[in-house]
Each structure stands twice: as structure tokens, then as C-alpha cells.
Amino acid sequence: MIPRTAPACQSEKDAIKTDSLPLHWQTTLAAAFREPAKLLRFLELPESLLENTIVADPSFTLRAPLGYCQRIEKGNPDDPLLRQVLPLSEEMQTADDFLLDPVSDLASLQVPGLLHKYQGRVLLITTQACAVHCRYCFRRHFPYQQNRSEQEWQEAINYIHTNPDIHEVILSGGDPLSLTESRLKRLTDKLQMIPHIKTLRFHTRQPVVLPERITDDFLGWLDSLPWKIIMVIHCNHANEIDTSVSSALNKLHQHQVMLLNQSVLLAGVNDDAQRLIELSHKLFTHHVLPYYLHMLDKVQGATHFYVNTEKALKLMDEVRQQLPGYLVPKLVQEQAGEKSKITII
Numbered sequence: 072m073i074p075r076t077a078p079a080c081q082s083e084k085d086a087i088k089t090d091s092l093p094l095h096w097q098t099t100l101a102a103a104f105r106e107p108a109k110l111l112r113f114l115e116l117p118e119s120l121l122e123n124t125i126v127a128d129p130s131f132t133l134r135a136p137l138g139y140c141q142r143i144e145k146g147n148p149d150d151p152l153l154r155q156v157l158p159l160s161e162e163m164q165t166a167d168d169f170l171l172d173p174v175s176d177l178a179s180l181q182v183p184g185l186l187h188k189y190q191g192r193v194l195l196i197t198t199q200a201c202a203v204h205c206r207y208c209f210r211r212h213f214p215y216q217q218n219r220s221e222q223e224w225q226e227a228i229n230y231i232h233t234n235p236d237i238h239e240v241i242l243s244g245g246d247p248l249s250l251t252e253s254r255l256k257r258l259t260d261k262l263q264m265i266p267h268i269k270t271l272r273f274h275t276r277q278p279v280v281l282p283e284r285i286t287d288d289f290l291g292w293l294d295s296l297p298w299k300i301i302m303v304i305h306c307n308h309a310n311e312i313d314t315s316v317s318s319a320l321n322k323l324h325q326h327q328v329m330l331l332n333q334s335v336l337l338a339g340v341n342d343d344a345q346r347l348i349e350l351s352h353k354l355f356t357h358h359v360l361p362y363y364l365h366m367l368d369k370v371q372g373a374t375h376f377y378v379n380t381e382k383a384l385k386l387m388d389e390v391r392q393q394l395p396g397y398l399v400p401k402l403v404q405e406q407a408g409e410k411s412k413i414t415i416i
């Protein structure tokens with residue numbers, strides 16, 4: 072445990088800076104595309120496409136930061152990045168096995184905001200906010216509380232405290248990097264009181280969709296933490312990595328963060344062996360190792376992204392033949408009630 076040494080006035084100043092005045096990344100986030108019409112105009116796509124962008128779920132509308140949208144090819148309605156963010160009327164399609172809570176997360180909630188499904192590690196749902204709304208998201212219907220109170224974090228912290236076999240805390244969400252440094256710090260200050268925690272893991276899409284988030288303040292906070300730090304980023308296609316993302320990943324690497332990537336296998340985005348291979352190579356150039364390739368969780372509204380197991384296995388065969396073992400992600404599926412994610416081979 073590292074004692075808190077910062078004098079109170081210092082942390083107060085910090086709180087004012089991060090909680091009251093918007094930071095550059097917060098301003099960038101606020102300026103994200105929210106209206107399909109505007110995005111289509113920006114991408115020089117015909118307005119007639121709007122007819123296909125009916126939103127099935129008003130609480131999960133378009134949200135895509137400008138920087139991300141600049142990586143979308145202009146004039147291409149089938150761009151693999153666009154497909155991940157543009158709500159399409161296909162989201163209205165239902166299927167009996169596409170559910171609201173496909174991985175039974177709700178059944179695993181130990182205390183509010185804390186999932187303890189697997190041995191040795193817990194997943195803390197820190198916020199519902201994301202910089203982007205991914206159309207295939209399996210938590211899109213998750214009944215988050217609007218503002219997770221510090222009181223609830225305390226319950227989660229007590230739970231971890233009384234379970235000494237928990238050695239890894241995973242910050243997830245939503246996107247944990249949606250929280251300001253001062254809130255993150257309040258959380259990690261509490262976690263530092265728990266001696267059996269050895270590793271802090273982030274599951275975040277922000278280094279990819281909002282690389283501005285990797286600020287000097289953020290890196291400074293990371294440096295102050297006593298644990299091994301793992302960041303699992305979420306990148307589905309090589310085109311998602313431009314120079315701004317590359318610079319964010321380099322900084323994280325320089326600050327001793329172990330970088331891994333998880334992707335979701337998505338029809339029309341990355342269900343092609345060459346695309347997957349290109350993604351692995353590109354990640355590696357930026358110090359990121361492929362970790363998981365997830366089969367789509369069958370969540371209501373995402374039927375049009377589904378790739379079946381037979382096709383997935385065929386893709387993996389090709390990927391394995393063309394890549395060194397360390398660049399081959401594990402094809403996995405989340406299954407309700409299982410003791411780990413299921414590797415599909």
C-alpha cells in the first residue's frame with residue numbers, strides 16, 4: 072500500500088481542475104456526432120441513406136467522436152468503421168436467441184456495480200458513459216445507474232477487501248476512462264488499502280476512439296499506482312489506428328502499461344482473414360498484443376453483425392497459418408454460468 076501523501080489543498084485543486092472546467096478531451100467528447108444527418112453530410116454520403124438510420128432504441132443513439140469519423144472513408148456507405156457507429160434500421164430485427172442481457176451479467180452482480188464471475192478477478196462497472204456507441208455493444212441494455220455513487224463503490228471495495236483471493240480488479244463500464252482523474256484517483260486511493268490486489272486492468276475503447284484522453288495528467292496518475300497495469304483496448308479494424316491513436320499507444324507503452332487488444336468478430340467489419348491479419352500486424356507495431364476475438368454476444372439489436380461459429384473457425388484457421396502464434400487472438404465466447412470465457416477451437 073502506498074500512503075496518500077498529497078496535501079489536501081493539492082487534491083482539492085485537482086478536483087476543481089478536473090471536475091469543473093472541461094478538459095480538452097471532454098470538449099472533444101461533447102462535440103461528437105449525435106445526429107445521423109450531420110454524420111452523413113460530413114462523410115459526403117447521400118441523404119437518402121437516412122431512411123435506413125431509424126433508431127430502435129432512443130437511449131442508445133448515434134455517438135461518434137470527430138477524430139474517429141475522420142478515419143472513415145468519405146463516400147463509402149459500407150466503410151467498416153462507419154458500420155460500427157451508424158444506427159441502422161436492421162437494429163429493429165429481432166431473433167429469439169438475441170436477448171437483452173445475453174451473458175447474464177445481472178445474475179453475477181455481487182454488490183451494485185461489481186461482477187465476480189471468474190476466480191481471482193472482479194469486474195467493476197465504473198460508469199455507463201462511453202465516448203462512442205458501438206452498435207453491437209452487449210451492454211447496450213444494461214440498467215446502469217445514472218450516477219454511481221461513492222457509497223456504492225464503498226460496497227464494492229468492502230467486498231473485494233473481504234475476499235483475499237481477488238488479486239485483480241478490472242475497471243470496465245461503459246468506459247472507465249470516461250471518469251475524470253480525480254474520480255479515478257478517489258477509487259484507486261481506496262483500492263490501495265487492499266493488500267491482496269496485485270493487478271489493475273482497464274477495459275477501454277478510448278485510446279482508439281478518443282486518443283486525446285491519454286493526457287499527461289492521466290499518465291501521471293498511472294505512474295503513481297503501485298500495481299502492474301494492464302490495458303485491454305478494443306480495436307476491431309486496422310483503419311481505426313491513425314497517428315493520434317499510435318501516439319496514445321506509444322505513450323501508454325512508455326509508461327509501462329501492458330497493452331492487449333480485444334475485438335469482436337463483426338459481419339461487414341472484420342469477418343475476413345486478411346483484415347484480421349492486418350489488424351494483428353498493425354497492433355503489434357504499436358506495442359499491442361492481440362488477446363481475444365469475441366464471438367458476438369447475442370444482444371437484441373445486433374443480429375446484422377452475427378458471424379456463425381463455422382465461419383469463425385474457418386477464418387481462424389487462415390489467421391493461424393499466416394501469423395506467428397503471439398499475433399493470433401483467442402476466439403472466445405462469453406457463456407452464462409461458465410467459470411471462464413469459452414475458447415472455441
Ligand SMILES: *Cc1c(COP(=O)(O)O)cnc(C)c1O
Nearest residue numbers: 186187188189192193194241412
Ligand atoms: C471477461 C470478464 C473478465 C475477464 O476475463 P479474462 O478471461 O481474465 O480476460 C472478468 N470478469 C467478467 C465478469 C468478465 O466478463
Ligand code: SF4
Nearest residue numbers: 201204205208245276
Ligand atoms: S465502448 Fe465498449 S461498452 Fe461502450 S458502447 Fe462500445 S462496446 Fe459498448
